[in-house]
Amino acid sequence: MSLQLFTQYLFSGITYGILYAIVAIGFNIIYNTTGIINFAQGEFVMLGGMCAISLHEYMPLPAAILLAVIITGIIGGLIEIIFIRWLDSPSVLRMIIITIGLSILIREAALFVWGESVRSLPYFNGDAVTSVQIFGANISPQVLWVIGVCSVIVVGLSLFFQFTYAGREMRACAANRTAATLCGINTRSKITWSFMLSAGIGAVAGCVMSPITYTQYDIGPGLAIKGFTVVILGGLGNSMAAVAAGLLLGIVESFSIIVVPMAYQEVISIAILLIVLFVRPHGLFGSSETACLQDF
Amino acid sequence: MGISKRNIPVLLLIALVVIVQLITAGTDTSFYLTQLTMTAYYSLVIIGLCLLMGYAGQLSLGHAGFFAIGGYVSAALTTHNLIGLRHNQLIELLNKTGLLSMGQDIYGEKILTVIPWAACLAAILVTIIIAFAIGKPVLKLKGHYLAMATLGFGIIIFRFAMATEYFGEADGISGVPPFHLLPGLTVSGDFGARISNYYIAWGLVLLGMILSLNLVNSRVGRALRAIHGSEEAAAAMGINASRFKLYTFVISAVFAALAGVMLTHYNGGIGPSEASVMKSVRYVAIIAIGGMSSLWGALCMGVILNFMSLRGMFGSYDGAVFGAILVAMMLFAPDGILRLPLLKKLWRKNGPARN
Amino acid sequence: MALLEIKNLSRSFGGLQAVSDISFSLVEGMIKAVIGPNGAGKTTLFNLICGNIPLSAGTIRFQGQHIERLKSHQIAALGMSRTFQNIKIFPGMTALENVMVGCHTRSRAGFIAAMLRLPQTFREEREIRRRSLELLELVEIPQTADCEAASLSFGQQRAVELARALAAGPSLLLLDEPAAGLNIYETAELARLITKIKELGVTILLVEHDMSLVMDISDEIVVLDFGRKLAEDIPARIQQNRAVIQVYLGDDEDA
Ligand SMILES: Nc1ncnc2c1ncn2[C@@H]1O[C@H](COP(=O)(O)OP(=O)(O)O)[C@@H](O)[C@H]1O
Numbered sequence: 001m002s003l004q005l006f007t008q009y010l011f012s013g014i015t016y017g018i019l020y021a022i023v024a025i026g027f028n029i030i031y032n033t034t035g036i037i038n039f040a041q042g043e044f045v046m047l048g049g050m051c052a053i054s055l056h057e058y059m060p061l062p063a064a065i066l067l068a069v070i071i072t073g074i075i076g077g078l079i080e081i082i083f084i085r086w087l088d089s090p091s092v093l094r095m096i097i098i099t100i101g102l103s104i105l106i107r108e109a110a111l112f113v114w115g116e117s118v119r120s121l122p123y124f125n126g127d128a129v130t131s132v133q134i135f136g137a138n139i140s141p142q143v144l145w146v147i148g149v150c151s152v153i154v155v156g157l158s159l160f161f162q163f164t165y166a167g168r169e170m171r172a173c174a175a176n177r178t179a180a181t182l183c184g185i186n187t188r189s190k191i192t193w194s195f196m197l198s199a200g201i202g203a204v205a206g207c208v209m210s211p212i213t214y215t216q217y218d219i220g221p222g223l224a225i226k227g228f229t230v231v232i233l234g235g236l237g238n239s240m241a242a243v244a245a246g247l248l249l250g251i252v253e254s255f256s257i258i259v260v261p262m263a264y265q266e267v268i269s270i271a272i273l274l275i276v277l278f279v280r281p282h283g284l285f286g287s288s289e290t291a292c293l294q295d296f
Numbered sequence: 297m298g299i300s301k302r303n304i305p306v307l308l309l310i311a312l313v314v315i316v317q318l319i320t321a322g323t324d325t326s327f328y329l330t331q332l333t334m335t336a337y338y339s340l341v342i343i344g345l346c347l348l349m350g351y352a353g354q355l356s357l358g359h360a361g362f363f364a365i366g367g368y369v370s371a372a373l374t375t376h377n378l379i380g381l382r383h384n385q386l387i388e389l390l391n392k393t394g395l396l397s398m399g400q401d402i403y404g405e406k407i408l409t410v411i412p413w414a415a416c417l418a419a420i421l422v423t424i425i426i427a428f429a430i431g432k433p434v435l436k437l438k439g440h441y442l443a444m445a446t447l448g449f450g451i452i453i454f455r456f457a458m459a460t461e462y463f464g465e466a467d468g469i470s471g472v473p474p475f476h477l478l479p480g481l482t483v484s485g486d487f488g489a490r491i492s493n494y495y496i497a498w499g500l501v502l503l504g505m506i507l508s509l510n511l512v513n514s515r516v517g518r519a520l521r522a523i524h525g526s527e528e529a530a531a532a533m534g535i536n537a538s539r540f541k542l543y544t545f546v547i548s549a550v551f552a553a554l555a556g557v558m559l560t561h562y563n564g565g566i567g568p569s570e571a572s573v574m575k576s577v578r579y580v581a582i583i584a585i586g587g588m589s590s591l592w593g594a595l596c597m598g599v600i601l602n603f604m605s606l607r608g609m610f611g612s613y614d615g616a617v618f619g620a621i622l623v624a625m626m627l628f629a630p631d632g633i634l635r636l637p638l639l640k641k642l643w644r645k646n647g648p649a650r651n
Numbered sequence: 652m653a654l655l656e657i658k659n660l661s662r663s664f665g666g667l668q669a670v671s672d673i674s675f676s677l678v679e680g681m682i683k684a685v686i687g688p689n690g691a692g693k694t695t696l697f698n699l700i701c702g703n704i705p706l707s708a709g710t711i712r713f714q715g716q717h718i719e720r721l722k723s724h725q726i727a728a729l730g731m732s733r734t735f736q737n738i739k740i741f742p743g744m745t746a747l748e749n750v751m752v753g754c755h756t757r758s759r760a761g762f763i764a765a766m767l768r769l770p771q772t773f774r775e776e777r778e779i780r781r782r783s784l785e786l787l788e789l790v791e792i793p794q795t796a797d798c799e800a801a802s803l804s805f806g807q808q809r810a811v812e813l814a815r816a817l818a819a820g821p822s823l824l825l826l827d828e829p830a831a832g833l834n835i836y837e838t839a840e841l842a843r844l845i846t847k848i849k850e851l852g853v854t855i856l857l858v859e860h861d862m863s864l865v866m867d868i869s870d871e872i873v874v875l876d877f878g879r880k881l882a883e884d885i886p887a888r889i890q891q892n893r894a895v896i897q898v899y900l901g902d903d904e905d906a
């Protein structure tokens with residue numbers, strides 16, 4: 001393989017990988033504060049993209065994206081307030097079914113509002129044919145946008161959880177909700193915030209990816225299963241490992257085109273998910289001991 | 297066995313099936329029978345899944361996959377022309393044993409295909425093998441992990457159906473021949489065979505129901521409920537939890553696959569939408585609404601919702617209706633519609649009903 | 652010959668030695684009690700014996716057979732039953748059905764036979780039911796047969812659990828704090844019941860905090876403290892044992 005082709009595949013893998021990582025981080029944020037795997041996570045990405053596309057008709061791109069992210073974040077928060085907040089220690093099965101139901105409802109609503117058409121935001125710089133040369137490969141500047149924005153999100157989040165008061169409170173919720181409540185932390189509002197944050201970063205990813213991957217009402221489930229694969233690869237709840245796992249999955253998927261037809265690409269990543277679940281359910285980076293302590 | 301109290305619901309179901317048929321005949325509305333037949337086959341999937349979810353307590357978000365395996369294997373074997381391979385030794389052997397049939401297609405070309413009986417058995421066999429292979433590792437998982445693993449299995453089957461030429465890619469397989477079950481009984485969408493097909497389908501539902509009711513009221517059924525309650529305590533009673541879960545998984549997969557085979561012959565074809573995640577979610581939804589560990593509840597809800605959906609009563613909101621039902625039920629009546637606080641009072645008054 | 656023989660049994664959780672280097676044996680037909688303060692490792696010992704958790708080191712022989720590598724359900728099938736410290740009744744089943752689950756190892760019907768309700772399955776089912784009702788009578792709660800087990804009183808649930816454990820026809824019965832939560836009358840009943848079970852030929856290993864119960868019914872006592880075996884003797888001599896008294900009463904005894 002030529003260096004040029006290699007670079008092409010590599011960047012494509014990184015782009016998708018980082019998208020999966022963002023979806024995975026969205027899963028983890030909610031999982032860490034609530035113990036819930038939100039099956040509607042992919043729908044947040046779709047909503048972000050769709051909202052921004054619609055809003056862009058009335059306002060410049062940055063404003064449209066900002067507003068789309070805020071709207072999606074609010075929807076995320078509302079979902080928590082309306083559907084989740086008042087449930088009294090629901091079973092895992094119940095939460096799985098509720099979030100699946102919500103993902104269906106969001107998807108159907110999007111179908112109703114935006115129809116089946118495939119849409120996309122314009123390229124942030126130039127257009128579909130603009131490219132920068134890296135090792136002889138033509139890389140779209142949008143790819144650099146995706147990598148840049150997502151890196152900022154990852155770094156920003158880790159700073160937020162490390163150094164801000166709100167971030168530390170959310171980590172406290174994650175570690176032990178009862179203890180956090182006893183320390184006077186308003187765990188309920190932290191959970192709402194975690195839904196908003198998770199929806200918001202999903203929406204950001206949905207916007208920056210839109211010019212490359214396009215946006216359609218039903219992209220959510222596919223993203224969710226990839227995101228979950230990454231979550232499992234990295235170990236449930238571990239967001240930093242999710243970035244590494246996301247890149248790994250993206251790159252494997254991208255290079256798998258060499259040996260497997262495109263139509264089976266999704267099969268590859270799900271096969272990876274199943275294999276990891278069967279042999280290392282605590283993830284590639286986690287230890288089995290901590291995984292055993294988590295009660296499923 | 298005599299008419300014991302337990303047999304009354306079964307007898308009622310038989311009566312209901314006959315009465316509905318007579319009504320449609322009397323009122324000249326026998327077009328309803330088509331959807332009722334399809335409903336019956338979907339209900340068969342639901343009965344099997346109810347054993348797995350409600351009794352063994354294991355979630356499966358991939359059961360449409362087993363339905364599709366049954367349907368696709370049967371469809372592919374009975375439609376793919378083997379005439380080019382007829383000098384192959386294996387094909388020759390199969391032909392001699394009567395497992396293949398020679399016919400003509402609409403253009404008068406000779407076609408050599410597997411007979412439906414053999415295809416059906418092959419489909420069930422394939423399902424059993426896959427269910428064992430998948431079930432063994434998957435059922436070690438719990439909670440979210442189990443949900444995602446079964447979901448992943450379902451998506452893989454869906455993608456395979458979509459991407460493989462042998463299975464017709466996005467178009468699926470059509471032109472599936474009728475399935476001559478017994479002399480005089482044929483599974484097909486033939487207009488004249490409508491009534492007999494209605495009875496074949498509901499006969500199978502009845503059979504599935506009786507077998508399942510027997511199962512849950514037996515040593516095995518108690519073991520399954522014990523596993524659901526506490527695997528630790530069940531093991532202390534000598535119950536091999538992983539084996540019981542696996543066998544239940546396989547049985548429920550076979551129910552789904554059989555339904556897939558029959559419906560494919562009835563419709564004359566199958567498409568990838570039968571394998572979609574949305575279908576699997578639907579089956580789970582219906583069981584949740586029926587009250588998880590209630591075969592009768594699942595059957596009732598399965599019949600009502602599938603029939604309404606097949607009649608197009610939800611229009612283009614079909615998916616949304618199922619989503620809304622899922623959310624609403626899990627929010628307000630997580631123990632099923634029959635356990636709603638209001639209905640519960642009635643229920644209590646009329647004595648406890650089990651299964 | 653000893654029915655149960657434990658040698659150098661150890662188990663640690665991370666850095667905590669919950670059971671360390673314990674050996675003792677249990678002769679057929681006797682009642683042996685395991686006592687010790689909370690956290691001494693008694694429940695862990697039970698979990699190790701019945702294969703609920705894997706052991707770190709040591710051997711366990713039951714009826715002469717090594718069982719330390721067997722799974723919990725396999726050990727149960729060999730004839731070892733147990734009850735749990737915090738009751739594990741099967742919810743959603745009646746008391747009778749709970750006991751019928753206990754007959755699992757004594758019956759055979761598999762999936763196919765059960766689905767077809769073959770004549771022999773039918774007969775077996777009737778036999779299971781009869782036996783389970785008898786056991787409910789033995790533990791003196793026949794009236795609860797058709798009640799939802801989870802709705803029964805605490806004492807009745809304990810009785811159901813006991814009947815369930817007996818239903819398998821065990822040669823060894825492990826009872827983890829059977830008197831916990833019972834009042835004195837119920838405890839006296841329990842003592843009578845355990846003696847009755849012993850007379851039926853069942854060997855019993857018992858964890859219990861109620862000292863009068865332990866002293867009354869047991870033939871031998873093992874004392875655990877911090878996972879170690881402190882003493883093993885007949886009740887009369889355990890009562891005199893200085894080390895044991897120290898553990899139970901602390902140093903106040905001298906004061
Ligand atoms: N699964 C476990 N994980 C970690 N520690 C455990 C576990 N089970 C028991 N322990 C610890 O082992 C010690 C012994 O516990 P246990 O056997 O329950 O005591 P007892 O039954 O004598 O009161 C305790 O310190 C307990 O915290």
Ligand SMILES: [Mg+2]
Nearest residue numbers: 693694695736
């Ligand atoms: Mg204990």
